[in-house]
Amino acid sequence: MRVLFVASECVPLVKTGGLADVAGALPKALTSRGVDVRVLLPGYPGVTAPSAEGEAVWREADVFGQPATVRRAPVGGLDVLALDMPAYFERDGLYVTPEGEDWPDNPFRFAALSWVAAGIARDGLADGWRPDIVHAHDWQTGLAPLYLQDWGVRDVASILTIHNMSYQGVCEAELRRDLKLPETGFTAQGYEFYGKVNFLKAGLIHSDLVTTVSPTYARELESPEFGWGLEGVLAARQERAIGILNGIDTELWDPMSDPAVPSFTSRSLSGRKAARKALLQTFSLDAGRTGPLFGVVSRLTDQKGLDLLLGILPDMLRVDGSLVLLGSGDRRLEQAFLTAARDHAGSVGVRIGYDEDLAHRIYAGSDAVLVPSRFEPCGLTQMYAMRYGALPVVARTGGLADTVIDANSAAVSAGVATGFQFDPGSREAFANAIAKVFAVFSERSLWRQMQRNAMRHPVGWDGPAERYIDLYARLMAAKEGKKRFSGTR
Numbered sequence: 477m478r479v480l481f482v483a484s485e486c487v488p489l490v491k492t493g494g495l496a497d498v499a500g501a502l503p504k505a506l507t508s509r510g511v512d513v514r515v516l517l518p519g520y521p522g523v524t525a526p527s528a529e530g531e532a533v534w535r536e537a538d539v540f541g542q543p544a545t546v547r548r549a550p551v552g553g554l555d556v557l558a559l560d561m562p563a564y565f566e567r568d569g570l571y572v573t574p575e576g577e578d579w580p581d582n583p584f585r586f587a588a589l590s591w592v593a594a595g596i597a598r599d600g601l602a603d604g605w606r607p608d609i610v611h612a613h614d615w616q617t618g619l620a621p622l623y624l625q626d627w628g629v630r631d632v633a634s635i636l637t638i639h640n641m642s643y644q645g646v647c648e649a650e651l652r653r654d655l656k657l658p659e660t661g662f663t664a665q666g667y668e669f670y671g672k673v674n675f676l677k678a679g680l681i682h683s684d685l686v687t688t689v690s691p692t693y694a695r696e697l698e699s700p701e702f703g704w705g706l707e708g709v710l711a712a713r714q715e716r717a718i719g720i721l722n723g724i725d726t727e728l729w730d731p732m733s734d735p736a737v738p739s740f741t742s743r744s745l746s747g748r749k750a751a752r753k754a755l756l757q758t759f760s761l762d763a764g765r766t767g768p769l770f771g772v773v774s775r776l777t778d779q780k781g782l783d784l785l786l787g788i789l790p791d792m793l794r795v796d797g798s799l800v801l802l803g804s805g806d807r808r809l810e811q812a813f814l815t816a817a818r819d820h821a822g823s824v825g826v827r828i829g830y831d832e833d834l835a836h837r838i839y840a841g842s843d844a845v846l847v848p849s850r851f852e853p854c855g856l857t858q859m860y861a862m863r864y865g866a867l868p869v870v871a872r873t874g875g876l877a878d879t880v881i882d883a884n885s886a887a888v889s890a891g892v893a894t895g896f897q898f899d900p901g902s903r904e905a906f907a908n909a910i911a912k913v914f915a916v917f918s919e920r921s922l923w924r925q926m927q928r929n930a931m932r933h934p935v936g937w938d939g940p941a942e943r944y945i946d947l948y949a950r951l952m953a954a955k956e957g958k959k960r961f962s963g964t965r
């Protein structure tokens with residue numbers, strides 16, 4: 477079974493968010509189960525540097541005005557195919573300029589990525605490798621299934637995984653000819669979206685199968701609130717989006733062997749105490765405060781609901797809580813948190829930027845990690861938190877609802893709670909959940925039991941990888957005409 481993964485970012489080479497974690501970890505889990513996976517990535521500087529010596533396995537002289545060369549190299553346990561197109565990808569910033577604006581040629585950059593994925597599926601590589609399946613991820617690769625279908629490549633199946641429906645890759649209709657999109661597809665049943673071109677919609681319509689990253693988000697996606705205008709497209713498909721919960725890379729994220737933090741396990745937490753102390757020192761926070769130390773590691777966007785945190789912060793601090801936050805994104809949120817840190821020096825620490833090492837130290841040293849998202853397709857931070865013994869406090873939405881067992885009275889009596897849930901978007905519900913965190917924090921044995929539960933909660937890729945393999949096998953069988961594909965949620 478040969479699978480071509482195509483994604484716009486991937487750990488350990490280049491990451492801005494959770495897509496990269498999945499695009500790095502899932503291929504590893506599939507490979508260890510015998511699937512032959514290669515991962516096609518844009519040749520950003522972080523990708524071309526480690527693959528520069530790789531063999532050129534595919535070329536085309538002119539892909540949207542630029543020569544394209546694909547180099548194959550083993551990097552970080554992955555079989556990487558780096559798309560070398562310096563004019564498109566050798567720049568500082570994956571999607572946006574240093575000033576935070578979308579690169580104006582993003583439609584061409586990511587159409588090129590999709591085009592090359594489809595080209596590899598059509599032609600195969602110089603070493604004879606040709607995929608059975610193209611597995612595309614998010615809008616940046618949404619045109620790959622369309623090109624495959626348009627070119628009549630019928631013996632390679634395509635899957636599109638939605639990591640976030642709110643980013644769709646919409647561009648002006650006039651570009652459609654230059655993007656080499658079929659004119660007949662520019663309709664409401666095709667890739668047209670309110671008079672524009674929509675990359676994600678193209679992928680949803682033309683892929684053989686659509687998946688998303690949690691069962692709850694799969695259901696939510698069919699409502700206008702979460703579908704961002706594409707809910708009808710999913711509902712109209714014969715096979716709707718299949719929700720497969722993400723896992724996390726439990727080798728990279730292992731408190732026992734993580735080089736960024738003192739070693740600890742669910743049985744022996746003394747290393748965790750040291751991690752907490754070190755974290756307080758990093759942010760020059762007062763070690764004498766008796767309440768929980770809350771942590772946040774997040775992109776600062778409206779999705780993540782962190783404006784709600786600003787609203788309840790003074791109350792949290794009044795009862796001796798503390799906060800550390802690492803994030804970047806929306807300039808106004810960045811400023812607001814920096815101001816909070818200045819106003820509450822000693823109890824609030826804020827780092828604006830991206831820092832992988834510090835992220836590990838926050839999961840290991842915080843008592844609780846806050847994820848108040850308005851919507852969350854899966855969410856990985858709550859799983860990293862659980863694995864490191866920080867109890868997650870999450871909005872009850874998407875994958876957050878699927879991964880955290882709320883400390884309600886039934887779960888507490890059954891001894892299975894792993895965190896705290898509240899109604900998304902509600903400041904009052906968030907404040908109530910925080911009050912509960914304080915209450916449980918003062919009941920040391922219950923807190924300790926929840927930490928143990930959280931740390932032992934299965935968060936790896938074993939189950940999800942098996943489900944993807946099952947889908948791949950059924951898709952291949954369907955392509956071979958053995959039987960009609962039938963998906964289940």
Ligand SMILES: Nc1ncnc2c1ncn2[C@@H]1O[C@H](COP(=O)(O)OP(=O)(O)O[C@H]2O[C@H](CO)[C@@H](O)[C@H](O)[C@H]2O)[C@@H](O)[C@H]1O
Pocket residue numbers: 492493494495497498639640689722773774775802803804829830831832835852853854855856857860875
């Ligand atoms: N400033 C910073 N410094 C260091 N690390 C930082 C950071 N900001 C964020 N991170 C890291 O980025 C990742 C974020 O992953 P999430 O899944 O929580 O969100 P994201 O919205 O990016 O992903 C989308 O795709 C993923 C994958 O499918 C879905 O889980 C999710 O719901 C969906 O929105 C985590 O590994 C986190 O530690």
